[in-house]
Amino acid sequence: MSNITYLEAIRLAQQRVLHEDPRVFIYGQDIGVFGGAFKATKNLAKEFPGRVLDAPISEDAMVGLAIGAAVEGMRPIIEMQFADFSTCGFNQIVNQAATLHYRTGTSCPLVIRLPSGGTPGGGPFHSQSMEAIYAHYPGLIVMTPATVEDAYTMLLEAVAIDDPVIFCEHKFLYYHLKADRLPETVLPFGKARIARQGRDVTVVAYSAMVHEALAAAEELTHDGYDIEVVDLRTVRPIDTDTILASVARTGRLLVVGEAWPWGGVAAEVISRVATEGFGLLDAPPQRLNAKETPVPYHPALWGTHRPTASSVANSLRQLLEL
Amino acid sequence: MTLGKASVSGSKRVGKPSQGVTRENARRAYRLMLEARVLEEKLAVLYRSGKIVGGVFLGRGQEALSVSLGVHLRKGDIYAPLIRDQAGRMAFGDTILDTLRTYLGSSLGSMRGRDGNIHRGRPAEGYHAMISHLGAMVSTVCGGLMAKRMRGETGAVGATCIGEGGTSTGSFHEGMNLAGVEKLPIVVVVANNQFSYSTPNERQFACADLLSRAEGYGVMGRRAVGNDLIDCLGVIGEAVSSARSGEGPQLVVADLLRLVGHGEHDDASYIPEFLKMSPLGEDCLDLARTKMLEIGWLSDDEVTDWQKIIEKEVEENASKVLREPAPDPSEEDWNAFSSLDPQQKQHLQTGGRQ
Numbered sequence A: 001m002s003n004i005t006y007l008e009a010i011r012l013a014q015q016r017v018l019h020e021d022p023r024v025f026i027y028g029q030d031i032g033v034f035g036g037a038f039k040a041t042k043n044l045a046k047e048f049p050g051r052v053l054d055a056p057i058s059e060d061a062m063v064g065l066a067i068g069a070a071v072e073g074m075r076p077i078i079e080m081q082f083a084d085f086s087t088c089g090f091n092q093i094v095n096q097a098a099t100l101h102y103r104t105g106t107s108c109p110l111v112i113r114l115p116s117g118g119t120p121g122g123g124p125f126h127s128q129s130m131e132a133i134y135a136h137y138p139g140l141i142v143m144t145p146a147t148v149e150d151a152y153t154m155l156l157e158a159v160a161i162d163d164p165v166i167f168c169e170h171k172f173l174y175y176h177l178k179a180d181r182l183p184e185t186v187l188p189f190g191k192a193r194i195a196r197q198g199r200d201v202t203v204v205a206y207s208a209m210v211h212e213a214l215a216a217a218e219e220l221t222h223d224g225y226d227i228e229v230v231d232l233r234t235v236r237p238i239d240t241d242t243i244l245a246s247v248a249r250t251g252r253l254l255v256v257g258e259a260w261p262w263g264g265v266a267a268e269v270i271s272r273v274a275t276e277g278f279g280l281l282d283a284p285p286q287r288l289n290a291k292e293t294p295v296p297y298h299p300a301l302w303g304t305h306r307p308t309a310s311s312v313a314n315s316l317r318q319l320l321e322l
Numbered sequence B: 001m002t003l004g005k006a007s008v009s010g011s012k013r014v015g016k017p018s019q020g021v022t023r024e025n026a027r028r029a030y031r032l033m034l035e036a037r038v039l040e041e042k043l044a045v046l047y048r049s050g051k052i053v054g055g056v057f058l059g060r061g062q063e064a065l066s067v068s069l070g071v072h073l074r075k076g077d078i079y080a081p082l083i084r085d086q087a088g089r090m091a092f093g094d095t096i097l098d099t100l101r102t103y104l105g106s107s108l109g110s111m112r113g114r115d116g117n118i119h120r121g122r123p124a125e126g127y128h129a130m131i132s133h134l135g136a137m138v139s140t141v142c143g144g145l146m147a148k149r150m151r152g153e154t155g156a157v158g159a160t161c162i163g164e165g166g167t168s169t170g171s172f173h174e175g176m177n178l179a180g181v182e183k184l185p186i187v188v189v190v191a192n193n194q195f196s197y198s199t200p201n202e203r204q205f206a207c208a209d210l211l212s213r214a215e216g217y218g219v220m221g222r223r224a225v226g227n228d229l230i231d232c233l234g235v236i237g238e239a240v241s242s243a244r245s246g247e248g249p250q251l252v253v254a255d256l257l258r259l260v261g262h263g264e265h266d267d268a269s270y271i272p273e274f275l276k277m278s279p280l281g282e283d284c285l286d287l288a289r290t291k292m293l294e295i296g297w298l299s300d301d302e303v304t305d306w307q308k309i310i311e312k313e314v315e316e317n318a319s320k321v322l323r324e325p326a327p328d329p330s331e332e333d334w335n336a337f338s339s340l341d342p343q344q345k346q347h348l349q350t351g352g353r354q
């Protein structure tokens, strides 16, 4: 195999779990014969009859169905057509799936795939990053893979986990990222990855922002700086140990998130570092997030709304001067 | 009213007992109604004496409808009762003891003080623990039935109940539509008690009859007389056996009144006298008793005996539970995640710190 895209990795992971685990089924709009809005389930309905099912436009009922099936011992995967539409299933996710184990002792193993984040022309309702909203709720595991390899292995892991997993797959990465082959072993979920080693600043990022951070780090080498990039991989659980260890090496922290800043993952990371690693910091910790408006439609606006390699690089330069 | 493809069967089968109404069934149902009534009266007393924290939501006046679903279910079925379903819950295997434990917050109850009152169940046994958000359980039951279908298990049904107010939620609509699309063996019983908390039906929905919704969902609709045990047993019995034999979803709508407040904090002063005096306001327990005495399915002595036995059982259980330990915060694991090893659990909760 070569040239496996992030999207294909997701398809292959689903094919594999369908093949290996009779408890798995996939449910979502247009995912059957049509193969899904992004083709993440292409050919799977044919290969696994009765297990890759078209759902009505009923996000609440889709999640409710997954919960009922999970209680009966199945391992459902729900595909939301876009992460944005998961708000219509929000109640079932946060009030039933997330509370079930705590309340009743019965686990609720299901995976909700959220095609997330911005793409040019996506606009306010097809671009959102929902990870902080879901990570807020105890009982939900929230994954934000940034690489083809992680998209594959973390989805396998998501299905194996006995808790509800919100799997935020980034649409911008679907076709942009490629890998030659898929790994068999990985870091366990909940462990962050040092995506690039450095000594001057720690950039904590996840999902598509890892790549903007890496590009910015590359740019800063021309200024003679050596930037470390930490890829969170899962935002809940969050790997505070790896973050603190990195900040201990660099003394400076920039957190980058594509979502809005208010109450977000970047805020959480900074809060943890400030309370648990204040003494490690040589400068105030910084964050760079999307601008605080809905996600704009026009590529010119969108490109400025979200953090990019150049805005990350600017933030890094400012932080290095503090 | 004419309905197309989704047929709607009326009730008015008084004196013409149908399948599901047997002497044995009716006697079991009556006894369970009595148990629910006596137990709920005790819950009200405990509430008034300040022993129960939070709300107490009773099903007084709705026992006949509730129990009629419960008695037609069996092991292996899926049941998601709602707030007025003490009688149905007991029929499905819930106990006086666990009800009291959950209301009183005993650490020995199925919910261990983590949730309370009507929010109780044992999902692993097909007895779902409702969330408050009305309508949510319809699709949840559908999911359980989908799982059974995929595994090739046949013969089980799923069932849930809801008030007429809850039918206005998007969640209810999505669940019903889904049930119709998948032709699942689900029975949904709507208790139309004319009020949703204080809101009368004119402010709740504009259709002339909730039963007409069955056609919109493409499911079978049936009407039951909500405070008539024999009628409810018959209509719901038929609904359950239709679902069981593969005829698809069943919507049962029954008119009645709740003979208490929304919760024990509520005096229900918004329910007008004329409704209370109407046939809707007749107490289902009295009606069932009169009818069953008439046809010789019950004797006065029996009722008196049962009442005594149940009262004793309720009192004994209540004093036992009142002495049971409350949950101890220091012994809680404070963990909302499932089945991962303790170290990983710690990691999930704290992000690796502490």
Ligand SMILES: Cc1ncc(C[n+]2csc(CCOP(=O)(O)OP(=O)(O)O)c2C)c(N)n1
Residues within 6 Å of the ligand: B083, B084, B132, B133, B134, B162, B163, B164, B165, B166, B167, B169, B191, B193, B195, B196, B197, B262
């Ligand atoms: C989605 C949602 N909104 C509001 C409430 C608050 N609430 C609890 S019970 C109730 C009234 C329900 O009326 P109905 O469905 O007719 O049932 P009844 O109480 O009459 O049995 C309301 C508004 C809720 N539980 N769920």
Ligand SMILES: [Mg+2]
Residues within 6 Å of the ligand: B163, B164, B165, B191, B192, B193, B194, B195, B196, B197
């Ligand atoms: Mg009502």
